[in-house]
Amino acid sequence: MDLFVIPLLKILIVLNATLVGVTYMVLLERKVIAWAQSRLGPMRVGPYGILQPIADAVKLMLKEDITPARADRWVFTAAPIIAMVPALIVYAVIPFGDKATLFGREITLYITDINVGLLYIVSVASVGVYGIILAGYASNSKYPLLASLRASAQLISYEVAVTLTLVSVILVAGSLSMVQIVRAQESAGWWFVFVQPLAFAIFFIGGLAETNRAPFDMPEAEQELTGGFHTEYSGMRFALFFLAEYANMIVVSSVATTLFLGGWLRPFPGVSALSFLDIIPGWTWFLVKSFVFLYIFIWVRATLPRYRYDQLMRIGWKVLIPLAIVNLVVTGIIKVMLL
Amino acid sequence: MFDTNELVLNMGPQHPSTHGVLRVVLRLDGEKVVDADVVIGYLHRGIEKLSENRNWTQIILLTDRMDYVAAATNNVGYCETVEKLMAIEVPRRARYVRTILCELQRIASHCLWLGTHAMDIGAMTVFLYAFRERELILDLFEEFCGARLTYNSMRIGGLPQDLPPGWDKKVLEFCRIMDGKLDEYEELLTHNRIWLERTKGIGTLTAAEAVDLGLTGPPLRGSGVPRDIRKDEPYAAYDEFTFDIPIGTAGDTYDRYLVRLEEFRQSLRIIRQATEGIPEGPIVGKVPRLIKPPAGETYHAIESPKGELGYFIVSDGKSTNPYRFRVRPPSFCNLQGLRRMVKGHLVADVVALIGSLDVVLGEVDR
Amino acid sequence: MITPTHYMLLSAALFIIGVIGVMVRRNIIIIFMSIELILNAVNINLVAFSAQLHNAVGQVFAIFVIAVAAAEAAVGLGIILAFYRNKETVNIDEMNLMRW
Amino acid sequence: MGEAIAFYTLSFFILVFAVLVVTTKDTVHSVLFLVLDFLFVAALYALLGAPFLAAIQVLVYAGGIVVLYLFVVMLVNLKRPPEAHEDPHRRTRFGYALSVAVLVELGVVAAYSHAIPAPVLAGARSVIPVSGNTEEVGWLLYTSYLIPFEIASMLLLVAMIGAIVLAKREL
Numbered sequence: 008m009d010l011f012v013i014p015l016l017k018i019l020i021v022l023n024a025t026l027v028g029v030t031y032m033v034l035l036e037r038k039v040i041a042w043a044q045s046r047l048g049p050m051r052v053g054p055y056g057i058l059q060p061i062a063d064a065v066k067l068m069l070k071e072d073i074t075p076a077r078a079d080r081w082v083f084t085a086a087p088i089i090a091m092v093p094a095l096i097v098y099a100v101i102p103f104g105d106k107a108t109l110f111g112r113e114i115t116l117y118i119t120d121i122n123v124g125l126l127y128i129v130s131v132a133s134v135g136v137y138g139i140i141l142a143g144y145a146s147n148s149k150y151p152l153l154a155s156l157r158a159s160a161q162l163i164s165y166e167v168a169v170t171l172t173l174v175s176v177i178l179v180a181g182s183l184s185m186v187q188i189v190r191a192q193e194s195a196g197w198w199f200v201f202v203q204p205l206a207f208a209i210f211f212i213g214g215l216a217e218t219n220r221a222p223f224d225m226p227e228a229e230q231e232l233t234g235g236f237h238t239e240y241s242g243m244r245f246a247l248f249f250l251a252e253y254a255n256m257i258v259v260s261s262v263a264t265t266l267f268l269g270g271w272l273r274p275f276p277g278v279s280a281l282s283f284l285d286i287i288p289g290w291t292w293f294l295v296k297s298f299v300f301l302y303i304f305i306w307v308r309a310t311l312p313r314y315r316y317d318q319l320m321r322i323g324w325k326v327l328i329p330l331a332i333v334n335l336v337v338t339g340i341i342k343v344m345l346l
Numbered sequence: 347m348f349d350t351n352e353l354v355l356n357m358g359p360q361h362p363s364t365h366g367v368l369r370v371v372l373r374l375d376g377e378k379v380v381d382a383d384v385v386i387g388y389l390h391r392g393i394e395k396l397s398e399n400r401n402w403t404q405i406i407l408l409t410d411r412m413d414y415v416a417a418a419t420n421n422v423g424y425c426e427t428v429e430k431l432m433a434i435e436v437p438r439r440a441r442y443v444r445t446i447l448c449e450l451q452r453i454a455s456h457c458l459w460l461g462t463h464a465m466d467i468g469a470m471t472v473f474l475y476a477f478r479e480r481e482l483i484l485d486l487f488e489e490f491c492g493a494r495l496t497y498n499s500m501r502i503g504g505l506p507q508d509l510p511p512g513w514d515k516k517v518l519e520f521c522r523i524m525d526g527k528l529d530e531y532e533e534l535l536t537h538n539r540i541w542l543e544r545t546k547g548i549g550t551l552t553a554a555e556a557v558d559l560g561l562t563g564p565p566l567r568g569s570g571v572p573r574d575i576r577k578d579e580p581y582a583a584y585d586e587f588t589f590d591i592p593i594g595t596a597g598d599t600y601d602r603y604l605v606r607l608e609e610f611r612q613s614l615r616i617i618r619q620a621t622e623g624i625p626e627g628p629i630v631g632k633v634p635r636l637i638k639p640p641a642g643e644t645y646h647a648i649e650s651p652k653g654e655l656g657y658f659i660v661s662d663g664k665s666t667n668p669y670r671f672r673v674r675p676p677s678f679c680n681l682q683g684l685r686r687m688v689k690g691h692l693v694a695d696v697v698a699l700i701g702s703l704d705v706v707l708g709e710v711d712r
Numbered sequence: 713m714i715t716p717t718h719y720m721l722l723s724a725a726l727f728i729i730g731v732i733g734v735m736v737r738r739n740i741i742i743i744f745m746s747i748e749l750i751l752n753a754v755n756i757n758l759v760a761f762s763a764q765l766h767n768a769v770g771q772v773f774a775i776f777v778i779a780v781a782a783a784e785a786a787v788g789l790g791i792i793l794a795f796y797r798n799k800e801t802v803n804i805d806e807m808n809l810m811r812w
Numbered sequence: 813m814g815e816a817i818a819f820y821t822l823s824f825f826i827l828v829f830a831v832l833v834v835t836t837k838d839t840v841h842s843v844l845f846l847v848l849d850f851l852f853v854a855a856l857y858a859l860l861g862a863p864f865l866a867a868i869q870v871l872v873y874a875g876g877i878v879v880l881y882l883f884v885v886m887l888v889n890l891k892r893p894p895e896a897h898e899d900p901h902r903r904t905r906f907g908y909a910l911s912v913a914v915l916v917e918l919g920v921v922a923a924y925s926h927a928i929p930a931p932v933l934a935g936a937r938s939v940i941p942v943s944g945n946t947e948e949v950g951w952l953l954y955t956s957y958l959i960p961f962e963i964a965s966m967l968l969l970v971a972m973i974g975a976i977v978l979a980k981r982e983l
Contacts, residue, residue, distance in 0.1 A: 044474035082840065123946055126867035133875025137847065140879065144840060144886055149355050152886075153377065153693070159879060166875075183946060221468060222540055225694065232693075312540045313468025315694045316377060714819045717922050719860075722823045724918035726830055728911050733834035735907030741839055741885060745846050748877070749830050752853050755869075763860040768948040771865045772957050775949070778872050779964040783971030785877045789884045790978030796888045 017118050021098050029253040030060035036253075036305045043309035070242035075146060078239065082145035087240065087247035090138025093131045094254035100124040101261045102186050104271040104290035116271075116290055117186065124185040125177060128262060129170055132217070136162045138251065139236050146239035154235035157225055157316055161216055164323040165223075169213035171331035172206040175338040176266050179203060189270035196277020198269040205334045207267045209327050211303075214259040216323065219252060221308035225316050260300035261293075268296045352380060357696065359388045365462060365700060366707030370684070372696065379696060382688045384681060389711040397671040402428055402502060402637040405671070410496035412673065413709040416455040418447045418487070419650045421500035426581055427646040427657040428502045429631075431639040439627040440504040441583040446517065446620045447490070447499060448582065448648075449613040453524065454483040455651035455704075456606050456613075460531060463603070463701035467544050472534055479527050482520050489513060502637055504630030514621045521614050521621075528610055536607070545600035549687035549699045552597055559683045562676050563653025565703055568605045569597035575649040582648075587619045599702040606704075638666055652676035652704055673712060677705040719760030727753035740795075740804045744788050751781045818859050825852045839885045843878060850874045864946040 041048030049056030104116030143155020180191035271289030367388035461476035556569035592608035594601025641663030647656035653676030660670035733746025762770025
């Protein structure tokens with residue numbers, strides 16, 4: 008029972024919650040951008056358009072699924088799946104909360120806590136690149152090919168910077184396990200964003216680039232590459248790419264919440280004067296923090312123009328990676344000298 | 347990129363940022379543009395030839411369809427050319443109204459340019475902001491002539507009808523609103539680091555190059571050449587107002603952007619002066635019942651939002667339609683600069699440069 | 713009960729598949745990938761013994777093997793590209809000149 | 813029992829995908845099978861109690877090296893099939909024969925070692941003052957194997973510079 012049923016139930020709940028969250032993320036994005044642009048956004052389907060994601064899903068499922076005539080049929084079909092799966096299995100190690108008692112049974116609010124949790128996230132995320140590269144290759148079309156070359160170069164470059172910031176967090180926390188990192192913040196008494204502000208900034212910028220979000224969204228720059236790597240996709244396969252992108256956004260914000268914003272901890276866990284906030288369950292804090300992060304993602308998109316490809320690479324290699332290395336070295340020196 | 351082969355990329359005619367049906371055949375080395383071939387003609391409707399079979403008043407309607415985002419300017423240019431051919435004196439009130447309409451149209455056209463240009467570079471919010479203000483102008487036009495896009499708002503010798511009552515108040519109110527909105531656009535773009543990186547040093551043209559390529563309007567002024575027909579060869583009532591001609595220094599995309607933004611302000615200045623000083627009087631001059639200009643030819647140019655919009659008309663003096671009708675479209679001439687500008691830049695810059703030239707394909711192909 | 717012998721046999725089979733790839737295929741990219749298979753076969757052995765002996769040294773060696781594989785892939789693919797640019801082929805039978 | 817099922821399943825997939833890597837005509841498909849193969853090898857590492865190495869395998873091999881392969885395959889877009897030309901002096905059968913001989917040899921070695929089980933070296937673990945797979949590997953890397961580690965990093969640096977020199981058209 009405890010070995011199989013509860014983990015299976017957890018997986019089921021997390022997967023479904025993620026997919027629903029992703030579809031509503033799309034609605035949230037449309038709404039927030041609409042408000043930023045003094046519009047209303049979707050209003051027709053349901054009150055204030057809250058049923059819009061369902062209508063979108065139905066529409067995408069019923070659409071004709073086109074495979075271009077000279078596409079590589081197998082790879083073309085596999086690419087969206089390859090993009091979607093890593094985005095979903097990352098949730099296995101994300102701690103949404105500490106423990107909860109449900110029907111007299113104590114349940115941990117994460118699917119599993121493995122020793123190499125952070126490394127697992129990084130490695131699984133690195134497999135997600137394949138979806139984009141293969142989509143561009145298999146479409147047998149020039150715009151997707153250009154976009155997939157851009158995307159893979161971008162993802163691989165920014166992965167370096169992001170991973171280096173993660174290493175400095177690991178140095179501070181002394182563990183690769185996501186749960187242990189949160190516990191380290193609990194015992195330290197403050198969130199790691201105050202310990203590692205530079206790492207947080209680099210992680211945020213790198214996260215924007217890793218998820219192909221504005222201002223680094225040139226792999227899918229509609230104005231330049233007519234939609235990027237998924238130009239030739241339609242119907243449900245396009246929807247999978249779309250969902251994967253938003254699922255990745257949620258992953259990035261969850262990881263940022265866990266590593267830098269104290270996961271399920273309340274603000275300032277070290278200050279006992281704020282302990283009245285403990286009534287609020289941990290998972291609520293987690294969701295609120297992730298939501299704030301996601302909101303910033305959307306806000307940035309509504310505000311900023313797009314970088315150019317070479318400028319993006321310059322920022323990645325000449326600014327973020329050196330900064331991340333300096334941050335790592337300084338963290339190491341402080342850790343060895345002072346602590 | 348490693349590949350030595352050049353990639354030939356067909357940008358358009360169906361592409362989200364070629365502003366209609368422009369086709370640019372790019373030869374790419376990686377993402378760098380080695381050469382570009384601009385292919386036009388997808389929107390050719392034969393307006394010039396068609397005009398030779400229409401009478402003089404019917405042509406006004408055709409000129410609407412050239413630069414369809416600045417139809418009033420086209421109307422004014424055409425009517426003034428015919429008036430010049432027939433030597434008709436236009437009443438002062440009509441000339442004032444023409445000036446107001448032209449400048450409103452310039453703001454509307456620049457709004458569209460700003461929105462799409464910013465959209466091409468990825469700033470999607472500016473697009474909707476700019477279109478929101480363009481809507482106010484379209485409302486003003488709708489009140490004046492009943493149409494929102496193709497106005498047919500001019501007649502040879504004057505105006506089709508007088509201004510609706512209270513219209514001038516609304517224009518002044520619009521000027522007040524627009525002042526604040528311009529600051530809003532500037533806040534989003536002018537000092538934005540990403541915007542600066544995307545536009546500075548992109549598609550730089552020196553003054554000599556710009557003149558050689560035959561550019562006019564903001565692309566020419568962005569390169570530092572103070573050429574503006576409103577000042578150099580005043581038409582309508584421009585000689586009665588004070589305004590400045592903004593010019594750029596570097597001649598890059600950013601300078602062209604700054605020039606157009608300053609033109610917004612100068613246009614508002616002209617509109618204010620004109621609306622406040624609008625004289626009473628007739629709106630149509632002495633026009634014969636049948637418009638039939640004497641034999642001869644004439645060329646008359648005005649400053650459209652895109653540049654020098656010139657009409658060359660030949661009349662044989664016998665028929666009620668022109669013998670030859672030719673337009674010098676600013677978009678067409680400015681587009682010639684594209685090939686020179688995109689060389690050595692990246693694909694992403696191509697869309698920025700097309701936006702920066704502000705071409706309307708309806709006018710390029712006619 | 714799975715003994716190290718099982719892992720050794722698996723590793724030997726993987727190794728041989730890699731060797732056959734190197735010997736039989738003429739596409740140099742496939743040959744490179746076969747070499748990666750061989751390296752993986754070696755790694756499986758190292759890790760299996762590391763587990764058997766309760767000693768992490770085998771894993772350390774596997775990490776070195778991965779590092780060497782990365783270096784090899786980078787340089788090797790660089791050579792392939794340089795070669796392809798000059799001769800428009802990746803067929804190893806056509807690579808019969810020491811210089812060009 | 814569970815271990816046996818896992819082992820045989822993983823081995824089956826590892827070998828099948830390895831065969832597909834070597835035999836597939838389309839190079840891109842071959843690269844994809846290679847990724848799958850590496851993922852299953854990573855799973856095998858996890859089964860062997862080496863989760864750190866499993867993660868490294870996915871991160872470096874699947875997420876790094878094979879992407880490089882894919883890049884090259886996409887850049888080298890061939891106008892004619894890469895195996896069109898065959899050297900008449902090539903001895904494919906000899907290659908097969910040699911491979912089978914090596915396989916037999918390795919099988920014999922494995923069977924021999926099965927007959928004489930290796931002694932379990934206990935006590936090697938007690939040198940390491942940390943517990944946990946990642947910590948053990950890290951400890952060994954930065955103490956006993958520090959010099960090889962540094963040499964490996966130099967090797968990577970050299971390879972990086974070499975690759976740049978080779979691939980760049982003009983320096």
